[in-house]
Amino acid sequence: MEETIDLRQLFGTLKKRLWLIALITIIAAMISGIISFFVLTPVYQARTQILVNQESSEQQPLNAYTIQTNIQLISTYNEIITSPVILEDVVKKLNLNVTAKQLSGQVQVTNSEDSQVAHIVVQDTDAKRATDIANTTADVFQEKISSIMSIDNVSVLSKAELADSLNPIKPAPLMNIAIAIVVGLMLGVGLAFLLEYLDNTIKTEQDVETILELPVIGSISVIKDRELEGTRVTPTGANHAVRGETYGG
Known part of the structure; x- marks a missing residue:
């Protein structure tokens, strides 16, 4: 005889084990909240913008070719910004307790497609330190790029502000709790059906x-x-x- 799925039986199983599902969900949400608020260290983010744009002159007017060249140079600049040549000076100027290699893991350089603006993004457990690292990295890069590339086409468009970096970007407690609730519900429902499957006693x-x-x-x-x-x-x-x-x- 073929087995058929009885929706009433499924809902009956969920109703019978509702206390278990609710308990697992509540425990998962509580654990997630405790870890998010009291265990995980907040991480702050600061952002500095730099503009790659060589000034035009009578001898070398600004044209589409020059702009395209500047855009292509950004990929190279991204590598230079996170290199020890730049970050070692940043570590010395700020007297940081990390190496240039460790600092490179906190610094990320991004830019939009076909844009001459690059963003130096720094993440740190201290908001002020993140802001200082972002601004100092931009300054050091602007100073050194002319000697490294024999070209002077970088300017700081906007510096990182401490006020903009005071809100941590992670952890996100509400998001973590919401995810924990979903996972708890899934685990609770799965466990309810497993217990029902393993229960071979005759009751009705x-x-x-x-x-x-x-x-x-x-x-x-x-x-x-x-x-x-x-x-x-x-x-x-x-x-x-x-x-x-x-x-x-």
Whole structure:
């Protein structure tokens, strides 16, 4: 006989294990909240913009070819900004407790497609330090690029501001809790169905019909102990209810 999925049975399983699903979900959300608020260290982000644009002159007017060259140079500049040549000076100027290689993991350079503007993005556990690193990196790069590339076409478009870096970008507690709730629900539902699958005890007439594939022709009701209280068997074998009555010896 082919097995069919009974939606009522599925919903019945969820209803029966609802307490378990809710408990797992609440525990997952609480753990996520505790870790997000009290365990994970906040990370702040600062951003400095630099413009790659050589000034035009009468001898070398600004044209589409020059702009395209500047755009192509940004890829090279991205590598130079995160190189030890630049970051070692940043470490010395700010007296940082990290190496240039470690600092390169905190510095990222991005730019939009076909844009002459590059963004120096720095992440750090201290907002002020992140701002100082971003601005100092831009300054050092602007100073050194003329000697490295024999070209002077970099200017700082906007410096990182401490006020803009005060809100941590991670962790995101609300997002983490929302994810934990979804995961908790999935785990709770999965565990509920697993327990139901492993439970092979017979509890109802429907279970008998499902397992034995036979119709139920009768059932014996459960008589609770309190229903038997105050009953006695007479010598003739007949049962008489004696609730509230006292019989002498």
